[in-house]
Amino acid sequence: MNFLHATQRKNSTDSHLIDPQGRYLNYLRLAVTDRCNFRCTYCMPKEGIDLKAREDILNFQEMEHLLGLFLDLGITKVRITGGEPFVRKGLADFLTRINQYEKLETINLTTNAYFLEDTIPLFQIIKSGSINISLDSLKQEVFYKITRRDDFERVWNSIEKILLTDLNVKLNMVVLKGVNDNEIVDFAMLAKKNKIEVRFIEQMPFNGGLFSNEIHTAEEIISTLQNSFPEMIEHLKMSSTARIFDIPGFKGKIGIIAGHSRTFCSTCSRLRITPDGTFKTCLYDYGAINLKDMLRSGKSDQEIKTAIRYAVTKRAKDGFESEQRTQQIVHFSKNHLSMAQIGG
Numbered sequence: 001m002n003f004l005h006a007t008q009r010k011n012s013t014d015s016h017l018i019d020p021q022g023r024y025l026n027y028l029r030l031a032v033t034d035r036c037n038f039r040c041t042y043c044m045p046k047e048g049i050d051l052k053a054r055e056d057i058l059n060f061q062e063m064e065h066l067l068g069l070f071l072d073l074g075i076t077k078v079r080i081t082g083g084e085p086f087v088r089k090g091l092a093d094f095l096t097r098i099n100q101y102e103k104l105e106t107i108n109l110t111t112n113a114y115f116l117e118d119t120i121p122l123f124q125i126i127k128s129g130s131i132n133i134s135l136d137s138l139k140q141e142v143f144y145k146i147t148r149r150d151d152f153e154r155v156w157n158s159i160e161k162i163l164l165t166d167l168n169v170k171l172n173m174v175v176l177k178g179v180n181d182n183e184i185v186d187f188a189m190l191a192k193k194n195k196i197e198v199r200f201i202e203q204m205p206f207n208g209g210l211f212s213n214e215i216h217t218a219e220e221i222i223s224t225l226q227n228s229f230p231e232m233i234e235h236l237k238m239s240s241t242a243r244i245f246d247i248p249g250f251k252g253k254i255g256i257i258a259g260h261s262r263t264f265c266s267t268c269s270r271l272r273i274t275p276d277g278t279f280k281t282c283l284y285d286y287g288a289i290n291l292k293d294m295l296r297s298g299k300s301d302q303e304i305k306t307a308i309r310y311a312v313t314k315r316a317k318d319g320f321e322s323e324q325r326t327q328q329i330v331h332f333s334k335n336h337l338s339m340a341q342i343g344g
Helices: 003-009 060-070 091-097 116-123 140-147 151-160 181-193 218-228 291-296 301-313 319-329
Strands: 027-033 077-079 106-111 127-135 170-177 199-203 233-235 243-245 253-257 270-273 278-280
Touching: 027 060, 060 091, 060 199, 060 270, 060 291, 060 301, 077 091, 077 127, 091 116, 091 170, 091 233, 116 127, 116 151, 127 151, 127 301, 151 170, 181 199, 181 253, 199 218, 199 243, 218 243, 218 253, 291 301
Parallel strands: 027 077, 027 270, 077 106, 106 127, 127 170, 170 199, 199 253
Antiparallel strands: 233 243, 243 253, 270 278
16 A cells, blocks of 8 residues: 555544443554564574464555554554564665554554664654563573573663663563562663663563463562562553553653553553454454455455454453453464564
């Protein structure tokens, strides 16, 4: 789809997407690749995952087309995810093109920061929302243990550079019991002098292999932080996956994401498209429809939008219900999926 096509549809009166629980859905997570240059233990096995063939994933033109349809349906924010988004060639040009969509208010990105330094200028000229950086340790040896890559210095150098800009940066730490949980306070201290949101995430069961049920829970993370920062104050933020906290004297904020406990489902406004075009109304569902297949079989825009709207009418009330439905449909072990396959 070219920009003219998108512009011609600007005045569409398609209704917004509202699920059976009355949640207004305006945020699309678009996974542009299932490939990643890291091999994080909580995301995929050491040998990697079974990657989709190039022809089995959405091309950029198809992504632009689908994004245009979702904008017609009330989506205002998109988050580009992977895998690692920047391992896909042509991503910068894609971001520049979708930046022209008038209905799109913000373009957000989740990245491991390996390629970030060279792309900072791009994010300073497009309508950037937040740049979420995955970093799970401030120690080089622990970083290597988690990512299986010796790239801490390169990643940290990119983070230091982006913190010198006025871009909205969020630092995501997946808390792993017995691995990096002793760094929680050190990570929080990064928000003292930097206008950054440091976010602690429960480990989720999508690692492409074995999953330990010994999760460092959101409540345990909060308890650790409160012991060091007793004046920490929580404030309400609607439609956020994170519980947000302020610490007096800190420039930045602290966020806690209960991804495994799923305590944020009641306000979740997010939809997902996986690299192969599967439309998911919940992180934990099996997938409602394959939009790539609909596009390539010649379905009309209206037929695709009707299918999207119908899928939303069947959206589960929370991640637990989604998971139960999936298990009823197929013999499905969620921990054999990688977040890179779903869209991190």
